[in-house]
Amino acid sequence: MSRHSGSSKHRSHQSRSTDQNPEDLVEQVKSIVTLLYEVVSSRPREWEAYLPSARSATTALDRIHFFRDPQRYAEQVWMLHGLQEFAYHDADSGCIRDIAEWCQTAWLKILRNYPENVETLTGLGNNWLQRSQATLARIHREEGNDSSSQGNGSASGIFHHSFDSDLDLDSDDDVASPPFDPRRQGPLYVEARGYLQPAVDFFARAVRSADALGSTTGDLLASAAESQMSLGNVTGSPGDERHFSHAIRYLRRAQEIPGYSLSIYLQQYLNDYGRYVS
Template sequence: MSRHSGSSRHRSHHSRSTEENPEDLVEQVKSIVTLLYEVVSSRPYEWEAYLPSARSAMRALDHLRFFRDPQRFAEQVWMLHGLQDYAFHDADSGCIHDIAEWCQAAWLRILRNYPDNVETLTGLGRNWLQRAQASLARIHREEGNDSSSQGSSSQAGTWPPRSLLDEDEDDADEELASPPADPRRQGPLYVEARGYLQPAVDFYARAVRSADALGCTTGDILASAAESQMSLGNVTGPPGDERHFAQAIRYLRSAEAVPGYTLSVYLQQYLNDYGRYVS
């Protein structure tokens, strides 16, 4: 009986000390997030060993109502990037769902205080885009397995859509036109992917508009916005896919024009190959 009461007193004292020293708790969380950054960059294969620490950091921040304080914006963003990168350490295989959802909710809390903040909008766009990666990877694997029997009609997002081809293009370009509509785009994987990608497209578009208004648009934001549009185009049937592919090209052109910025090899090739189809 005495051991039980002693334990209760200890827990009560610990609770009071935590309440009296919130900054100590914040510093502990920062140490955990610093470690998560290191894990993701250097040894992501060890991610599972750090799951209890990541979740304890989330609980501590919830206890402190940390993301309701508009004065701590820089710290909030830094912590969220660390936790979100950890949640999506292998996005093609999926994510740590509770941490990914927690990050999204935290970004939304910050957005209430800073509704046009570029970094917050970008963080939300990245959250949704990374959520889609597992669905996109599964689609790619399934289509790869079926390609011998399905032919080119199995490939999502064939570019450019027929409506974008100039009437005076020679016959050689006809092979680039969209194939017949693939009924699998109405399948559950495609629907799931679109459900993740539409918010990604929307948040990145808001981020670009805000950055443009502030004169702080970067090549990275534009490239990510283009990637979200390309991905959504890949899982959208014609003619809706045309709009997403065309917007991706426009973002890539803007990114290419940013002084000192270089597109990735993949995005540069995409722009070189298909930019001529978009006015």
């Protein structure tokens, strides 16, 4: 299917949607989401051409109350992953806000039916973590390139040098904490914490649920670690140390899973800072 024929086809689907039965609409949404997956993976710079189709998909699913049906869980999750990936196709630059928020609402609807479901909790954690990336990237741009020598381009790691200095001081409980950093109270930091605290909470719930099932994966632990690292980066001392310590413990667990390898960045982080956490 070509890009142009696909887009025109989906626009015609939208115009006819009011007189179609729900199952026809579901199939049309599936075809749109399949296309969105392909756009994100192969040609993300063309995302804007597919925005009307993505919005028509969310409108159609709302119209038929698709996320109220607990029997369609697998389809719901597959659609949400596709739409969420599209909404955050370039998270460091921002997101497609209405679709990102729609995905969050849809995840919460599924969570009502499956309150301890690992994949749903992970989807919500990812939604909040990805939403924070643009704010973290803006902080990085505005406050310099302190992390440029680290060789990591991820906004989530932009202040991890503070882990080193903070935990050096914390190695002796009698040593005072680092001086108060007024930047941590600035509006961008407050905004970032507002996104990252829910990410940390949802990932923590996902890990607990996965642990209870004996199904915890390295990817889940790595994402949970990244959320803790990111929140630590925008939290003043001494609260930041708690988040960094949680991150190290998640990374240790991930590293111990047979056949799983941390990313180069996370492995380096664990190697550099793991010695500070017992």
